[in-house]
Amino acid sequence: LAKTTQPISMDSYEGQEVNITCSHNNIATNDYITWYQQFPSQGPRFIIQGYKTKVTNEVASLFIPADRKSSTLSLPRVSLSDTAVYYCLVRTREYGNKLVFGAGTILRVKS
């Protein structure tokens, strides 16, 4: 059920910018793209959401191209506490506009 695609893992160092891309070729027309962060033994936590172009909040930026077939989560100046799994969530036109989480990207931040 590969309706979305994310890199399995990424490594980074403290202070660097990290970009994680999610591909979602069959995204539904009228729905937002949402990213979540998950720590071990916790539920996913909302990070950022956008529909098109660029969105920025206090923790991240989200870049969405005009065709909306992908989205890139950007974490500026990561710290050790940003080590977590990051998921994109979209509604896809496959299987009747079903909500689908990506497989998740394990981000490891090193000192």
Add this chain to the structure above:
Amino acid sequence: DAGVIQSPRHEVTEMGQEVTLRCKPISGHNSLFWYRQTMMRGLELLIYFNNNVPIDDSGMPEDRFSAKMPNASFSTLKIQPSEPRDSAVYFCASSYHSSARLAKNIQYFGAGTRLSVL
């Protein structure tokens, strides 16, 4: 607000037993979601309700799984009979879903119930 509350946090049961997971959504939210998370399949949407009505249950694996939402502040996910392959972490999430054509619908998750079926 206390957030989405799930109980129990951990459940260990034997194959064939009935299991009931419970969820209290955030007050004022009108949508509720049940997810299952496993290493093999990741986060899967099982069912979601809007205004206490099931909207999409296509993710419910089989007839052994059932979910109810008798009122806006409570939902249950029941597995009867349980099997070892049902072992997973089950999450409940809630959101406020507006009727706007383009709705944001941010989901807030509970801490999950870790189910082990022996």
